Amino acid sequence: MPNERLRGALSSRGISIARCAELVGVDYKTVERWITANRVPHRSHREATAKLLGVDETYLWPSVADDTRAAASSRAELVDFFASRSAVPPELWRSLIDSAETSIDVLAFAGQFLPEIHDVYRIAKRAAEGCRVRLLLGDPNGTAVRERGEEEGVGLGVAHRVVLTMRYYAPILDSGNIELRLHDRTLYASIYRGDEMMLVNAHTYGAAAAQNPVLQLRQLPGGRVFDHYLRSFDRVWANATAVNNIDDVISQFKE
Secondary structure, eight states: OOOHHHHHHHHHTTOOHHHHHHHHTSOHHHHHHHHHSOOOOOHHHHHHHHHHHTSOHHHHOGGGGGOHHHHHHHHHTEEEEESSGGGSOHHHHHHHHHTOSSEEEEEOSOOTHHHHHSOHHHHHHHHHTTOEEEEEEEOTTSHHHHHHHHHHTOTTHHHHHHHHHHHHHGGGTTSTTEEEEEEOOOOSEEEEEETTEEEEEEOOTTSOGGGSOEEEEEOOTTOOHHHHHHHHHHHHHHTSEEOSOHHHHHHTOOO
8 A cells, every 4th residue: 555644745845756865865766665665764764754744754654653662762762750840950951051062942932931040141152152042932912822821820921921031032132043933832842952952841731831740851863752842843933933123022012
């Protein structure tokens, strides 16, 4: 039976079989066999193709979900578990930023605590040394932030925290390699990533983020959990609005 999921994913993104083969580094007929004969590629090619198409490899090739080695690697990616965000040691949040060399990613509604426990100029220092910094905050005028405030019983409290967090970051946004975008998406988890380390703060209905559990993950070859959350970040980032002037955003904030 042909792999219609792979065929459909390529088609929806306007990527031809030839182009996929070129980008993944295989022969045209190899990709053709992945589709027509439903052949399962080697792990490195699966990962490259899934990343290219922005989907999980288990969606394209469900049988790999039973791969015991991949399952073991995914379990090994869990470094630690904290019953609440407030239980995470401040030193761990700081090391997430200070040890990053290539990428710092933040996805939250407000994430106000982070610039309060970590000098934003240390983030700017990492950026100046070549680290890409992507900050994704909720749009204070957006539906998602307003609904989250209602769910937590704080009204506009979440929106106000977003505005305060943007003020914290304002002094460093002119630094190179730092970009701030605003999203209007429901968050099932806040994501804080520094290179191969990630802290994932789960969200539950009616509870503030600080009260919810946190997973500490370490990216490992063959593991799927870290990459699963990273793809989620990338999807929100791709549809978020870039902020060029924080003062303009704040001046448009509606009480």
